[in-house]
Each structure stands twice: as structure tokens, then as C-alpha cells.
Amino acid sequence: MKRYIYLNRMSNGINFCRKYSSFIKSDNTILEAMINSKIIIAIDKNIKVNTKVDIKENIYINDLDLCELLGNLLDNSIEACERIERNRFINIKIISVNSNLIIVIDNSMDGNININDNKYYSSKRNGVLGRGISQIDKIVNKYDGMIYRKHCNCIFETKIVMVNSERYIN
Numbered sequence: 001m002k003r004y005i006y007l008n009r010m011s012n013g014i015n016f017c018r019k020y021s022s023f024i025k026s027d028n029t030i031l032e033a034m035i036n037s038k039i040i041i042a043i044d045k046n047i048k049v050n051t052k053v054d055i056k057e058n059i060y061i062n063d064l065d066l067c068e069l070l071g072n073l074l075d076n077s078i079e080a081c082e083r084i085e086r087n088r089f090i091n092i093k094i095i096s097v098n099s100n101l102i103i104v105i106d107n108s109m110d111g112n113i114n115i116n117d118n119k120y121y122s123s124k125r126n127g128v129l130g131r132g133i134s135q136i137d138k139i140v141n142k143y144d145g146m147i148y149r150k151h152c153n154c155i156f157e158t159k160i161v162m163v164n165s166e167r168y169i170n
Contacts, residue, residue: 030063038074047081047088054095060168069139072132076109084110101164106157113151
């Protein structure tokens, strides 16, 4: 009986590792916790998640800003994937290069985009600029960053480059 219980626990552990194989490991616990919590939500909604995180330097983005930025980006991606039945995916890439933090997230979507005058609008709020979108833009601007959004062939991509410098430490 003890062997059965042991083997069952081992099997459950292996299945957990397979299911959540896209978990990230990082020296930044805030980054790791935020992304991994969103990965759990996405996978539980049958969304395939791929990650690449390569941070070789300290992150000087305020923890609350980092959480809000990543939370909004990933919530938007998850919501877009939920609107489609098949081929749901989110690709997350976060790297640091030359004192810049680069975030690239692309996800599957239904192809319906609310855009006017180069601004993206929430599909949940009847054409009103989404709170999440405006918060993302505000945080990126705070760190002298640039944001690029594009959509093509039912894929939405967001690229963010922000200055990652000690001068932003309060």
C-alpha cells in the first residue's frame, strides 16, 4: 500500500511538471511569481504557453509597475485566447540587453481588433480605451520605453523596450 501511495504521488508530480513545463525560473521572485501565476491560469484554460526569460542584470523597474505591466499584458493575452476555440497560445519572451528590458508577448486571437488613430481599444468596453491598455502605456512611458503593437493572421504581438536603469529606483 505504501508503494502504491508513493508511486501515485510520484506520478502526480510528474504530471504536474509536464503540465506546467513552461514555468520560468528567475532570480527576480516578483517576475517569476507573476508570470508563473498567469501560466497556471492560461494552461488551466487550455492555452499553450511558451516562455523564454533571460535576465542577466538586475531589474530596476518598480515591483508594482512590473506586476501591473505583466499582469495586464498577460490578462489581455489570456482573454484574447479565450475568445477562440482552437490553436490557443501565448509566447512570452523577456530579456535584458544593454540596460534595456525587452518584453515580447504574442498570442492567438480571433482577428477582431478595435483600433482607431493608432490606438488600441478594449473589445470588452464598447470601443473605450481599455484601462489595462492605458496602464501598460503609462508604465512603458514612465521608464522611457517604446511599445509596438501589431496584429496579423490572427496573432497579436506586443513588443516593449524599457530603459532598465538604477536612476528609476525611488
